Structure formats: C-alpha cells, structure tokens
Amino acid sequence: MTHDAPSLEVRNLTRRFGETTAVDDVSFTVEPGRMTGFVGANGAGKTTTMRMIMGVLTVHGGEVLWGGRPIALTDRTRFGYMPEERGLYPKQGIVDQLTYLGQLRGMTRKDAASEATRMLERFGLGDRLKDKLESLSLGNQQRVQITASLLHRPTALVLDEPFSGLDPVAVDSMVDLLRDRLREGVPVLFSSHQLDLVDRLCDSLVVLSDGKVMASGTSAQLRSRGPRQFSITTAPDAGWLRGVPGVRVVDVDGPHAVLELDDEGAQQRVLQEAVGRGLSEFTPIVASLSDIYREVTR
Numbered sequence: 001m002t003h004d005a006p007s008l009e010v011r012n013l014t015r016r017f018g019e020t021t022a023v024d025d026v027s028f029t030v031e032p033g034r035m036t037g038f039v040g041a042n043g044a045g046k047t048t049t050m051r052m053i054m055g056v057l058t059v060h061g062g063e064v065l066w067g068g069r070p071i072a073l074t075d076r077t078r079f080g081y082m083p084e085e086r087g088l089y090p091k092q093g094i095v096d097q098l099t100y101l102g103q104l105r106g107m108t109r110k111d112a113a114s115e116a117t118r119m120l121e122r123f124g125l126g127d128r129l130k131d132k133l134e135s136l137s138l139g140n141q142q143r144v145q146i147t148a149s150l151l152h153r154p155t156a157l158v159l160d161e162p163f164s165g166l167d168p169v170a171v172d173s174m175v176d177l178l179r180d181r182l183r184e185g186v187p188v189l190f191s192s193h194q195l196d197l198v199d200r201l202c203d204s205l206v207v208l209s210d211g212k213v214m215a216s217g218t219s220a221q222l223r224s225r226g227p228r229q230f231s232i233t234t235a236p237d238a239g240w241l242r243g244v245p246g247v248r249v250v251d252v253d254g255p256h257a258v259l260e261l262d263d264e265g266a267q268q269r270v271l272q273e274a275v276g277r278g279l280s281e282f283t284p285i286v287a288s289l290s291d292i293y294r295e296v297t298r
C-alpha cells in the first residue's frame with residue numbers, strides 16, 4: 001500500500017432539499033488503501049453525500065478535501081464514480097462504450113480497449129464484448145458499470161451500491177478488482193444495504209442516519225465503542241451472575257451466560273466469584289459490524 005497516497009475527506013457537508021436537510025453537517029475521512037463502507041437506511045443521505053463528493057450536486061455547507069486540500073475538478077475527473085442512476089448507453093456495444101469512456105478519462109483508444117477487454121474477461125464477459133448493454137442480464141450490466149468506474153486506474157473510488165444485483169461470484173471478482181486498487185493506496189467509499197458484505201469487506205465504516213453520522217472509524221475502533229459482551233460457562237448454573245454489581249445478564253442457559261460488563265471492576269468481580277464456583281470458559285464476544293450498525297441506529 002502507498003502510505004503517502006491522498007485521503008478523501010468530507011468536512012461538515014450539508015445539503016437541503018426544500019425543508020428537508022438530507023445531509024446534516026457530515027464529516028468523515030476515507031483513508032488511502034482503505035475500503036470504507038457507507039451504510040444507513042433508505043433516505044439516510046448516502047447518495048446525496050456521494051453526489052456532493054463528486055460535484056454533481058452543489059453543497060449548502062462544508063467542503064470536500066482531497067489530500068488535505070479543497071477538491072478540484074481535475075481531481076474529480078481522475079476518480080472512479082459509480083452513480084446510483086448508473087448511466088451507460090443501453091443500445092451501444094459494451095467494449096465500444098467503455099473504450100470511449102476511457103478516452104474521456106485521458107486513456108489512449110488502444111489502452112482503453114485492451115483494459116476494458118481484460119476487465120470484462122475477468123468478469124466472465126469475454127464472449128460478450130460486442131454485445132449491446134441492454135442484451136445483458138441486470139447482474140452483467142452491473143459488472144459493465146463497475147468496469148466503467150475502474151477502467152482508468154482511478155485515484156479514488158466512490159461507488160453507490162456497487163454490489164446490488166451481483167451474485168456471490170461476481171461480488172468476489174469485483175472485490176478482487178477493488179483490492180488491486182486498494183493495494184495501490186486508492187481510498188474506496190462504497191454504500192451498501194448488505195450488512196453481511198460490509199462486514200466481510202470493510203476496513204472502516206461510516207454509519208449515517210437521518211443525514212447525520214452516527215458512528216465512523218475503523219472496525220476495531222467501532223467494536224471497542226459498544227458495550228463489551230462476554231460468554232461465560234460456570235457449572236452448574238450461571239444464574240448467580242444476575243446478582244453481581246455492574247453486570248447485565250443478556251442471556252442465561254444452564255451453565256452458559258452472555259454478559260455485558262460495565263467496567264474492568266465488574267469483570268474482576270465476575271472472575272473472582274466464578275473461579276470459586278468452577279469457571280470453565282470466559283471469552284470476549286467480538287461484535288460484527290452488523291451488530292454495531294444495529295446498535296448505533298437503534
């Protein structure tokens with residue numbers, strides 16, 4: 001990974017539509033080489049934020065920074081953007097239009113055509129190069145859209161729901177392509193409703209709700225925020241844990257229990273008591289990003 005690669009930052013970004021504040025003082029950073037998931041319910045403001053990052057929507061407050069400086073049009077033209085409304089031509093052959101798009105982004109015709117062909121082959125579309133976009137299945141059209149955003153070796157990627165409509169094999173091929181870019185230090189911001197995927201793919205997460213950032217940071221930072229849960233086994237019955245100060249028993253089933261502990265002191269009290277009673281297991285439970293998402297948007 002290139003550590004001195006630029007980061008993408010949004011600072012106090014705000015956008016209103018009439019009376020609605022769709023994006024409300026939103027700040028976060030997409031670090032170089034980091035895959036950052038952008039999650040939130042329908043209408044949370046993800047698309048609006050991405051449009052402002054890409055300059056297709058004007059901002060009502062705040063700014064977008066690239067490498068610490070206000071972003072310029074020339075920076076944006078080197079980004080890869082996959083908009084929600086997609087935007088390729090249904091009636092044009094796929095390799096032709098990808099070549100054209102590559103040329104618009106400064107590639108030679110030859111380089112654009114060969115890179116488009118290579119990427120489409122990697123997506124299993126090597127035998128469809130001359131086909132019209134509209135003749136492909138929706139999932140395959142999606143693969144072509146993704147290729148369009150990656151073709152010109154973008155310096156940053158802003159992808160609105162890139163995985164929707166893709167089967168698991170296509171998701172994996174796309175992730176492989178993204179990882180190539182991540183290794184080069186490209187910051188990647190992608191929105192998704194598929195929390196399991198976000199959990200599997202992301203190094204960092206930004207959680208948006210009603211236009212506001214509810215949480216952001218690396219997976220490790222977010223995991224350490226929430227209540228710390230532990231699994232414990234203490235024979236013959238873990239029911240005694242209910243009486244320990246600073247302990248919330250989330251679940252108990254015979255000798256097994258799941259606990260939330262207020263602090264280090266509570267942990268010590270539990271361990272001291274449990275050792276006398278016969279402790280056979282005490283393990284921290286690592287929260288998934290989906291758990292964290294549910295927790296912060298509750």
Ligand SMILES: Nc1ncnc2c1ncn2[C@@H]1O[C@H](COP(=O)(O)OP(=O)(O)OP(=O)(O)O)[C@@H](O)[C@H]1O
Nearest residue numbers: 017020021022040041042043044045046047048049
């Ligand atoms: N062009 C527009 N005109 C009026 N309101 C808009 C416009 N674009 C977005 N909004 C409103 O802004 C809010 C945020 O919408 P946005 O599309 O950014 O959310 P989202 O998180 O991307 O949702 P989804 O996951 O459904 O795509 C919503 O209340 C939406 O109705």
